[in-house]
Amino acid sequence: MSVTTAPEQTAIQAAGQQPLDVLDQLMKPEIQQSLTVLVDSLPKLAELVGVLTKAYDFAQSVATDKVLLNDFSQGIGEFVKPIQDKAKSIASAAIEAGERSNEEAAAPIGLFGMLKMLKDPEVQRTLRFAQSFLHILAERKQQG
Numbered sequence: 001m002s003v004t005t006a007p008e009q010t011a012i013q014a015a016g017q018q019p020l021d022v023l024d025q026l027m028k029p030e031i032q033q034s035l036t037v038l039v040d041s042l043p044k045l046a047e048l049v050g051v052l053t054k055a056y057d058f059a060q061s062v063a064t065d066k067v068l069l070n071d072f073s074q075g076i077g078e079f080v081k082p083i084q085d086k087a088k089s090i091a092s093a094a095i096e097a098g099e100r101s102n103e104e105a106a107a108p109i110g111l112f113g114m115l116k117m118l119k120d121p122e123v124q125r126t127l128r129f130a131q132s133f134l135h136i137l138a139e140r141k142q143q144g
Contacts, residue, residue, distance in 0.1 A: 025031055117123055
C-alpha cells in the first residue's frame with residue numbers, strides 16, 4: 001500500500017528513488033515513538049481544539065454583529081471627541097499666539113515688562129506647573 005499519488009510516484013521514480021511504503025514507514029522506531037506521543041496527547045489536543053473553536057465562534061459572532069460594532073464605534077467616538085476638541089483648541093491657540101508674537105516682535109520686553117508679566121495668573125500657573133514637573137523629574141532621576 002503506497003501513500004504517494006501517481007504524479008508523485010512518477011516524480012520519485014524519475015529522481016531515481018523508490019516510493020516508501022506506509023508499512024515501511026510505520027516500522028521505523030522514531031515514527032512509532034512520535035505516534036505514541038501523538039496518541040497520548042490526543043485528549044489535550046481535542047480539548048484545545050474545542051476551546052479554539054469556541055473562541056473562533058465568539059470572535060466571528062462579535063465581528064459580524066452590526067449592532068455591537070455600531071455601539072462600539074459610537075462609544076469610541078464619544079471618548080475621542082473631547083480629546084479632539086481639546087487638541088483643536090490648543091492648536092488654534094498656538095497658531096494665534098504665534099501670529100500675535102510676530103505682530104508684537106518690534107516691541108522689546110524689558111525688565112519691568114517681565115515683572116509685570118510675572119503677575120499674570122496664567123504665567124503664575126504655567127511657572128508652578130513647570131516647577132512641579134521639574135521636581136518630579138528630579139525625584140524620578142534620583143530613584144532610578
